[in-house]
Amino acid sequence: xxxxxxxxxxxxxxxxxxxxxxxxxxxxxxxxxxxxxxxxxxxxxxxxxxxxxxxxxxxxxxxxxxxxxxxxxxxxxxxxxxxxxxxxxxxxxxxxxxxxxxxxxxxxxxxxxxxxxxxxxxxxxxxxxxxxxxxxxxxxxxxxxxxx
Numbered sequence: 001x002x003x004x005x006x007x008x009x010x011x012x013x014x015x016x017x018x019x020x021x022x023x024x025x026x027x028x029x030x031x032x033x034x035x036x037x038x039x040x041x042x043x044x045x046x047x048x049x050x051x052x053x054x055x056x057x058x059x060x061x062x063x064x065x066x067x068x069x070x071x072x073x074x075x076x077x078x079x080x081x082x083x084x085x086x087x088x089x090x091x092x093x094x095x096x097x098x099x100x101x102x103x104x105x106x107x108x109x110x111x112x113x114x115x116x117x118x119x120x121x122x123x124x125x126x127x128x129x130x131x132x133x134x135x136x137x138x139x140x141x142x143x144x145x146x147x148x
Contacts, residue, residue: 005042006033015044025052 006015015033023030023037024047030039037047041059045051058066078087079094083102088094091108098104098111 006036006038006044007042021047023047023052025049025056027056028052 005011015036015038017031017033021032023032028037030037032047035047037045037052039055043055043059045055058064078089079091080087081094081097086097088097095108
């Protein structure tokens, strides 16, 4: 289907929502049209548990690596070039800039680790993010901190 949004003017008439058919994934929020799943965010994917699950984990989990690197920055999270100061909305746009403009060659991981705007600024923040990701509550985190 390509990268067309089902709710865009260009897609008018392309999709007919089947109100009786349910999406093939428990976390799916959207509708079904033929064999396609139409997400509330406007994306179109196949109506299979795998495809809907992949879409959900990439696009709707704000801490996913895909979301962090691919989605354009809304707010102040931008990748800033240390050489010329230009700002880029995602890591791959920043990396392309570095390669084309400054002749950067080699692995991108060191550049990503050093300049990641999503990286915690302190070890306390990093520990808190780890604890939250593992499912600990604020009370559990505070209790563990008191024991130290």
